[in-house]
Amino acid sequence: MGKIKVGVIGAGSISEMHFESYKNNCDVEIYAVCDLNEERAQEKAEKYGAEKYYTNYQDLLDNPEVDAVSICTWNNSHAEISIAALNSGKHVLVEKPLCKTVEEAYEIEKAAKVNSGKVIQVGFVRRFGTNTKVLKSFIESGDLGEIYYAKASCLRVLGNPGGWFSDKERSGGGPLIDLGVHVIDLCWYLMGKPKVKSVSGNTYNKLGNRANVTNKSFYKAADYDPEKNTVEDLANAMIRFENGASLVIDTSYALHAKEESINVNIFGDKGGAEIEPALQIFTEKNNTMLNSTPQIDSLSFDFVKGFQDEINHFVSCAKGETETISPVQDGVEIMKILAGVYESSEKGAEVRFD
Ligand SMILES: NC(=O)c1ccc[n+]([C@@H]2O[C@H](COP(=O)([O-])OP(=O)(O)OC[C@H]3O[C@@H](n4cnc5c(N)ncnc54)[C@H](O)[C@@H]3O)[C@@H](O)[C@H]2O)c1
Numbered sequence: 001m002g003k004i005k006v007g008v009i010g011a012g013s014i015s016e017m018h019f020e021s022y023k024n025n026c027d028v029e030i031y032a033v034c035d036l037n038e039e040r041a042q043e044k045a046e047k048y049g050a051e052k053y054y055t056n057y058q059d060l061l062d063n064p065e066v067d068a069v070s071i072c073t074w075n076n077s078h079a080e081i082s083i084a085a086l087n088s089g090k091h092v093l094v095e096k097p098l099c100k101t102v103e104e105a106y107e108i109e110k111a112a113k114v115n116s117g118k119v120i121q122v123g124f125v126r127r128f129g130t131n132t133k134v135l136k137s138f139i140e141s142g143d144l145g146e147i148y149y150a151k152a153s154c155l156r157v158l159g160n161p162g163g164w165f166s167d168k169e170r171s172g173g174g175p176l177i178d179l180g181v182h183v184i185d186l187c188w189y190l191m192g193k194p195k196v197k198s199v200s201g202n203t204y205n206k207l208g209n210r211a212n213v214t215n216k217s218f219y220k221a222a223d224y225d226p227e228k229n230t231v232e233d234l235a236n237a238m239i240r241f242e243n244g245a246s247l248v249i250d251t252s253y254a255l256h257a258k259e260e261s262i263n264v265n266i267f268g269d270k271g272g273a274e275i276e277p278a279l280q281i282f283t284e285k286n287n288t289m290l291n292s293t294p295q296i297d298s299l300s301f302d303f304v305k306g307f308q309d310e311i312n313h314f315v316s317c318a319k320g321e322t323e324t325i326s327p328v329q330d331g332v333e334i335m336k337i338l339a340g341v342y343e344s345s346e347k348g349a350e351v352r353f354d
Contacts, residue, residue: 004318007032007066007090009057009081010073011044012222014095017303018070019048021311028315034060040222057081061088068119068318071095074164075172079104086115091318093311095123097181097338098331100172105328105335112328119317121310121324122331124185128309129301131279132186134294138273138281139190145270147191150247152183152264156218159260160209160253163221166229174231176203177338180251183264184239185334186275187247190266194241196333200350201237201341207254208233237341276300 006022008015011033022028032052035041045053054060057077060069061084068091071081079099085092086108098105112120126132138144156175164170165178188194211226236250264276271283278299281292293299310326317324336353344351 003027003029004067004091004315005029005031005065007034007060007063007069008044009034009060009069009071009085010095011035011037011040012072015044015070015072017307018072018093018311019044020304021308022070022315023048024308025312025315027319032060032063032066058084061085061090066090068093068314074170075100075177076164076170079108082108082120083111086111086118086120089115089118091119091314093121093123093314094331096125096185096331097172097177098122098328098335100177102332102335102339105332109328109332119314119324120328121314121317122326122328123310124182124189124326124330124334125306125310126182126186126301127189127326128306128313130296130305131275131299131301132190134296135273135275135279135281136190138271139192139268143271143281143283144266144268144273147266147268148245149267150187150191150245150265151267152187152247152249154179154183154249154251154262155255155257156253156260157255157257158210158213158216158218160211160226160229160231160233161219161221162209162211162224162226162229164223165221166209166226166231168230171231173338173342174203174233174235175251175253176201176232176235176237176341179253180235180249180341181334181338183251183262183276184247184249184337185330186264187249187266188334188337189330190275191241191245191247193330193333194243194245196239196337196340196353197242198240198350198352199237199337199340199344201235201344203232203342203345204234205232206234207256210254235341235345237337237344239337239340
């Protein structure tokens with residue numbers, strides 16, 4: 001089998017991680033690039049030696065040479081492009097979140113069923129962190145017992161990226177759909193993907209984007225623009241699962257807090273674990289509580305390695321060697337949770353999934 005010819009659609013900030021990881025994979029040829037911004041598409045095509053560049057994704061998909069695509073566009077086009085790519089016979093790696101709404105998620109799932117010979121993988125990159133993989137092996141060996149509670153927090157004090165991220169029409173929401181999605185998925189995945197029963201959430205627009213703050217730099221979208229901001233700046237939620245387990249999360253773009261922080265913990269009846277900021281496992285032996293620190297290269301999420309492993313896995317799935325650990329059905333379940341938080345906040349009441 002020859003090299004997998006890849007097209008990258010959306011050539012902004014995160015595409016760099018995809019390009020670099022594809023470049024390092026000897027089974028891949030970076031063949032095409034597409035971006036609404038022609039200059040950006042051309043620049044990336046030149047940098048990574050891609051033969052073709054486009055400004056219209058359908059033109060890229062119509063090229064029969066392309067075997068697989070990464071979708072790194074704004075969230076509002078994930079569904080449309082994923083469906084078109086599957087229907088054009090391409091393997092798909094779509095960035096998180098899978099899309100903007102549950103209805104869109106079901107449409108993508110439908111297209112995946114019709115084109116079942118093609119892989120669709122959702123970019124839940126934290127599943128590929130070494131700390132996550134190591135902890136999963138402990139969970140699968142029964143070291144944590146039954147996991148009944150998880151708690152995750154991903155807080156930025158000044159970190160609204162502006163541009164499309166802060167335009168609800170294009171993003172679908174703020175920190176919840178952008179940052180919360182990672183830690184919700186991480187907990188849900190490690191908890192064994194229990195079926196969601198109900199969601200109770202709150203979102204707040206209290207601080208705006210804090211674009212007035214000086215002397216402190218922060219993450220910005222490729223086309224940064226602080227003018228429009230229609231997304232929440234804080235979200236929190238309590239998620240209940242059918243097996244009785246629960247998950248509590250909070251996430252922000254702007255908050256009067258000491259500093260940016262990420263904390264992810266899961267708790268079982270035999271042991272618990274902190275995944276972020278650094279993997280540690282908590283158990284009990286001989287009537288003594290033990291805190292164990294695995295000896296691994298990185299105890300927290302290693303961004304570069306995580307992306308490399310995600311891309312390598314996708315390529316291996318496209319070659320038919322294995323099945324994806326991040327399938328479209330998981331994207332649908334996570335979308336239900338995210339949409340549930342927004343709906344619950346709007347209604348001021350719990351949303352049930354009966
Ligand atoms: N996995 C992660 O950790 C991670 C991190 C950052 C962003 N992301 C996700 O990646 C996606 C892109 O984020 P980003 O930070 O790179 O944004 P960005 O604004 O830097 O880049 C997005 C690019 O997509 C292009 N684009 C938008 N719609 C398009 C379309 N229909 N056709 C072709 N090009 C189009 C834009 O012109 C822009 O160049 C988002 O879905 C985001 O949630 C994931």
